[in-house]
Amino acid sequence: MAPPLLQLKDIALTFGGTPLLVGAELSVSSGERVSLVGRNGSGKSTLLRIAAGLNEPDRGTVFVQPGALVRYLPQEPDFSGFASTRAYVEAGLKPADDPYTAHYLLEQLGLTGEEDPAHLSGGEARRASLARVLAPSPDILLLDEPTNHLDLPTIEWLENELESSRSALVIISHDRRFLSNLTRATVWLDRGVTRRIERGFAHFEEWRDQLLAEEEREQHKLARKIAAEQDWMRYGVTGRRKRNMRRVGELAALRERRDTYRGAAGQANLTATSAAPSGVLVIEATGIGKSYDGRAIVADLSIRVQRGDRIGIVGPNGSGKTTLIGLLTGALEPDSGTVRLGANLQVATLTQHRDSLDPDTTVTDALTGGAGDTVMVNNMPRHVVTYMKDFLFAPEQARTPLSKLSGGERGRLMLAQVLAKPSNLLVLDEPTNDLDMETLDVLEDMLADYSGTVLLISHDRDFLDRLVSGVMAPDGNGRWIEYAGGYSDMLSQRGADLTREAQRAAPTKKEKPAATPAQASTRRRMTFKDKHALETLPATIARMQQEAAALQARLNDPDFYVKDRSAFEKATLAIGELQQKIAAAEEQWLALEILREETSGAPGA
Numbered sequence: 200m201a202p203p204l205l206q207l208k209d210i211a212l213t214f215g216g217t218p219l220l221v222g223a224e225l226s227v228s229s230g231e232r233v234s235l236v237g238r239n240g241s242g243k244s245t246l247l248r249i250a251a252g253l254n255e256p257d258r259g260t261v262f263v264q265p266g267a268l269v270r271y272l273p274q275e276p277d278f279s280g281f282a283s284t285r286a287y288v289e290a291g292l293k294p295a296d297d298p299y300t301a302h303y304l305l306e307q308l309g310l311t312g313e314e315d316p317a318h319l320s321g322g323e324a325r326r327a328s329l330a331r332v333l334a335p336s337p338d339i340l341l342l343d344e345p346t347n348h349l350d351l352p353t354i355e356w357l358e359n360e361l362e363s364s365r366s367a368l369v370i371i372s373h374d375r376r377f378l379s380n381l382t383r384a385t386v387w388l389d390r391g392v393t394r395r396i397e398r399g400f401a402h403f404e405e406w407r408d409q410l411l412a413e414e415e416r417e418q419h420k421l422a423r424k425i426a427a428e429q430d431w432m433r434y435g436v437t438g439r440r441k442r443n444m445r446r447v448g449e450l451a452a453l454r455e456r457r458d459t460y461r462g463a464a465g466q467a468n469l470t471a472t473s474a475a476p477s478g479v480l481v482i483e484a485t486g487i488g489k490s491y492d493g494r495a496i497v498a499d500l501s502i503r504v505q506r507g508d509r510i511g512i513v514g515p516n517g518s519g520k521t522t523l524i525g526l527l528t529g530a531l532e533p534d535s536g537t538v539r540l541g542a543n544l545q546v547a548t549l550t551q552h553r554d555s556l557d558p559d560t561t562v563t564d565a566l567t568g569g570a571g572d573t574v575m576v577n578n579m580p581r582h583v584v585t586y587m588k589d590f591l592f593a594p595e596q597a598r599t600p601l602s603k604l605s606g607g608e609r610g611r612l613m614l615a616q617v618l619a620k621p622s623n624l625l626v627l628d629e630p631t632n633d634l635d636m637e638t639l640d641v642l643e644d645m646l647a648d649y650s651g652t653v654l655l656i657s658h659d660r661d662f663l664d665r666l667v668s669g670v671m672a673p674d675g676n677g678r679w680i681e682y683a684g685g686y687s688d689m690l691s692q693r694g695a696d697l698t699r700e701a702q703r704a705a706p707t708k709k710e711k712p713a714a715t716p717a718q719a720s721t722r723r724r725m726t727f728k729d730k731h732a733l734e735t736l737p738a739t740i741a742r743m744q745q746e747a748a749a750l751q752a753r754l755n756d757p758d759f760y761v762k763d764r765s766a767f768e769k770a771t772l773a774i775g776e777l778q779q780k781i782a783a784a785e786e787q788w789l790a791l792e793i794l795r796e797e798t799s800g801a802p803g804a
Contacts, residue, residue: 203227203262203264204228204367205367206391207224207226207259208260209222209224209258210222210256210259211223211258212249212254218391222392224392224395225369228367230367231368232399233384233385233527234372234403235247236378236385237244238389239635240391243343247271247341249269250271250341250514269292271326272341273343274483274606276327278317282316284305284312284313284314284319284327285302287331291332292426293335300788321517322350325345325349326349329345333364338357339367339368339369340366340368341369341481342371343371343607346374346658348632350515350516353515353516373631373659375656375659375661376659384395394410408755434600461715468589469589469638470476470645471618472618473622473649476543477542477651478543479505480502480504480505481505481544483502484500484533484538485539486499486536488535490679495676497526497533497606497678498678500523500679504543504654506623506651508666509669510652510667511656511669512656512671513657513663521628524654524656524673526538543623544624545621545623546625547621547625548623549613549627549628551626552571558601559600560600560601561598561600562592562599562604566616583597586619591611592608596608607634607638610633618645623652624653625653627655627657628656629656629658631659639662647665653666660686660687663686667685668682669683669684670685670689672693733792736791744781750773754774
């Protein structure tokens with residue numbers, strides 16, 4: 200096994216008298232893909248900051264291979280001192296890096312480089328910070344919630360970019376699909392200690408449940424053993440004094456093990472307050488349309504939503520998801536067409552804007568509206584502290600200002616506010632942001648059992664696949680199409696991902712055709728993408744040539760056609776496609792090789 204590029208051993212850290220890390224470890228070798236998972240507040244971000252050299256542990260060692268380049272993506276990047284996003288990204292480059300890499304990545308992420316960092320949205324800030332950490336091609340990428348605030352096309356672009364990257368990865372994320380697709384090892388941070396499995400996140404939850412079940416059995420055995428020893432203390436102390444004293448000492452040790460045992464964190468208890476059932480028809484939209492500044496956001500949409508439907512709404516940022524929700528729920532008037540709402544409709548809405556919470560308000564006042572210490576849930580009064588516990592808040596947090604809450608705590612608080620309201624239509628805009636996976640599981644179960652109707656905007660592909668019965672996606676020029684099933688079903692029926700709409704939404708950004716050798720020679724320098732392609736194309740061409748040779752060998756068999764005509768035709772078609780790909784790849788390599796020779800002496804090449 201290759202020596203580690205980064206190694207943390209026996210890391211301990213205490214905040215305010217409470218141990219956060221008590222023996223955490225993390226080892227990352229070249230090219231490894233590691234998911235770092237754990238409950239909200241377990242110390243994942245802190246451990247990553249220690250690995251990045253930004254926090255000092257109370258105890259333990261941090262080793263980084265000399266010369267290894269580490270880049271860290273924080274949840275909340277600091278843009279102070281930078282006049283533009285381009286300056287911010289270029290500041291992360293190595294001295295010998297081509298500054299065009301910054302421009303290329305910003306463009307790929309939908310930014311111009313001229314944006315003022317002081318006025319970025321959450322999604323723009325996340326894309327700029329991603330460009331900064333990706334640009335220098337570091338040896339190790341430490342990514343803390345890289346998909347937060349990103350739309351689905353950008354998440355899938357990032358996934359492809361990381362998949363082809365040579366960097367070792369350590370990823371904290373609540374996005375199951377993202378982790379499952381990218382990681383090959385999993386580190387579980389639980390109660391201050393790390394445990395590792397050499398398998399990707401797709402295998403984590405089964406492994407975790409086995410460990411917790413085994414731990415519960417061990418605690419049960421311990422309790423039985425203590426009970427037996429206590430019974431002996433009462434009735435069986437008749438033997439030799441030395442043996443008796445030993446057993447008394449062992450009983451004390453068993454009691455200490457029981458008393459110092461730190462159980463796993465409990466689960467949230469999410470329950471939606473139900474209103475009286477709505478009518479069977481919840482929403483009927485007929486030919487509705489809405490435009491802003493001459494751009495069609497929704498055009499000629501007709502849809503019927505019935506009681507019990509679970510409708511997911513997906514699309515790139517700026518495609519009009521929130522506008523569509525507003526039209527369907529009657530919060531916005533359409534420019535054309537009509538919307539009819541069903542009988543007895545009571546709507547509860549969760550927005551994605553955590554910053555809409557007053558930072559000076561306490562948790563208690565946010566849940567009670569500032570009126571006493573009681574919350575009405577399902578028409579029954581509940582003490583606010585009891586209700587807080589359902590959402591994993593400690594009693595001592597009752598008077599905590601919202602400004603002191605983590606992202607996950609703010610997310611749970613907003614869920615607590617919304618679910619306390621009587622409803623038969625839940626409208627949820629990015630409900631999964633900042634929630635840990637255990638809380639996501641409970642939220643998913645609650646929504647599956649909810650007797651009303653759900654309209655859901657989400658970028659979490661796994662959450663959509665598990666929950667919704669239909670997906671609405673934009674198809675350009677304000678058109679929205681409804682697909683049966685979840686997100687994966689939508690992709691299968693659509694035959695394309697959501698970047699198709701993203702490209703239509705940005706008509707000024709045109710795709711450039713592949714360069715010919717003559718065109719390539721007019722460029723002044725090679726981009727990051729060009730250099731990577733020049734390095735990888737020879738191996739790609741060789742692999743395709745081997746595949747073509749294997750197919751040709753099968754076709755050379757005189758009995759092949761007679762034995763299996765269908766397979767013969769498929770092989771003939773496949774070898775033709777391969778030969779075209781080989782020719783295109785060789786043409787691309789030639790163009791890039793000419794460009795490399797012509798720019799090798801140019802400054803900054």
